[in-house]
Amino acid sequence: MSGRQTPVENWETDFDHTDPTWVHDPYPIWKDLRARCPIAHSDRYGGTWFPSTHELVSEVAYDTVHFTSRAVVVDNLRPGELDLPAPIGVAPPITSDPPFHAIARRMLLPAFAPKKIAALEPMVRKLCRELLDSTSGKSQFDAADDYTRHIPVGVIVGMLGFPLEDADIFRQFITQVLEKVDMPGEERLDMFMQGEIETYLDKQIEAHRAYPRDDLTSFLLDAEIDGNKLAIEHVRGTMILLMVAGIDTTWSAIGASLWHLANHPDDRRALAADVSLWPTAIEEFLRAYAPVTMARLVIDDFDFNGERLHKDDWLLLPFPSANRDEKVFPDADRVILDRQENRHSAFGLGIHRCLGSNLARMELRVALEEWISRYPDFELSDPDSVTWSKGQVRGPRSLPMRILA
């Protein structure tokens, strides 16, 4: 199929993760699929599967024999057209398979380990406070435009050592990658082939080669695998990964948590009154509003839980649906701030566990702490005008707030 998608009438046989009904509120659709059709199929995007239960999502996440991560964003491009040859993929290590995956990941992990990330907390807090300062005196503003969307991009751009005023370049690129997935394949290929982002990254890489500094760009340029510097495609690919995976996702988690709190006065009062609730509350927001659905490609024809999967079929990996599975999380659709047992998979499961999870979790906590301490009481000024992002990352893109106190 080419062109924008037609409306979905049957979620079991013709689902589309960019359909307006799904984008508006996917949870009832997923709940129904978990109960009646745990592996749904659609011919869209050249053939796509949707396993919706925690059990099935886990099984796919742990299976690197039958599923490849070579491409992780479902779109109308036939898999492979843009990819580097396996096993590196276009944005290592998220698009890499074993054994190269472990090598590329191991190199990056120390930069994102808990203690390294803790050192960035003062910078994030300062950024949040400055953003809130600029809302000072306004009784109504858009929390997505004026607050949430600036936080992760500021952090990632700062970590890479790029000029902060270039943040818009990233935001535009990310929207193209993650949201414009329903455009015709050829149009999308043309868009990527223009290579604007590569030209920009090459400029930053040259600047860092001339004047190395203490940031992730210089870290990647210095890094070695088996005594060799990384290929330039690897450096650029990892930069693209950090931007695509580190910005929209965290922005979405912060926004969805604020959206929840705007709708639940009891929860915001509880959080403002009791700091001991915060650790479980943050994990509960991550569970209930996990922003990221991953994807895999089927490596070869094989039978999977009674379905025949075919080579190059897409398969969405909906961690947000796994997190709402009543078999694993009692009262799964309710946010319980002190939920004691919470093995959520917001950051994935298995070898591709989100590299930036410690960073994302810290950003989410600091952004909410600073917001609640500045604005303990608030509500949506126009609930109907809240819009949600389309595709595999879910979060509010417009969030009109009225400040009450």
Add this chain to the structure above:
Amino acid sequence: MTSSKLQVAVDADRCQGHNRCFAIAPEIFDVDELGNAVVIGDGFVDDTLATKARSAASNCPEFAITVTEVGQ
């Protein structure tokens, strides 16, 4: 000594560095340079840390932590 002890263990093959255990019980777990969990010391903890040990285990997304009672 009347109380029983608990033995805590992390399965290194299962651990993917989610960091939930270290956040819940830094008295029991540490993380290495890659962010993967390790148990501090010999892994034996007393009653005062039992709740934290069990909480760490029941919040591990990868089911990598086991807590076993060791008779006295």
